[in-house]
Amino acid sequence: MARRPPPPVSGSPDEVEAQFYEALQRGDLERLMAVWADDDEIVCVHPGGPRVVGAAAIRASFEAMLARGGIAVVPDQVHRLAWSGGALHHLVERLLVPGEGGGMQEAWVVTSNVYVRTPQGWRLAAHHASPGALLQPPPGALEAPSTLH
Secondary structure (H helix, E strand, O other): OOOOOOOOOOOOHHHHHHHHHHHHHHOOHHHHHHOEOOOOOOEEEOOOOOEEEOHHHHHHHHHHHOOOOOOOEEEEEEEEEEEOOEEEEEEEEEEEEEOHHHOEEEEEEEEEEEEEEEOOEEEEEEEEEEEOOOOOOOOOOOOOOOOOO
């Protein structure tokens, strides 16, 4: 049976982000790659991993991650910064991961997603995920003041 191509990516950066996380949850590599910009310089950094540049390398990294199926990940605490032709979303991903004794526990990943407007619509250009904590942070603990100095 031939595999159907994923539906076209469309919408705002928020909608593209929703499609990205839905693809991760379902383990749908084709749909996941459809949200990325068609550019040699797209970049992905997985928690604790190296910088992965280019569509082929990013695809291979997600293919390995999704080899056993989807990932129980939910975007949380999303903050948005937008400008003409671009958008930055910084957020915390909540994941369910195997815990001690065979049960599941929540883990947190601090993430930045950069979106660019392309001739095909909004696309993901960079996904950078840094290790967070295994326990839920207290409310506001991952929030930073908007003024640094």
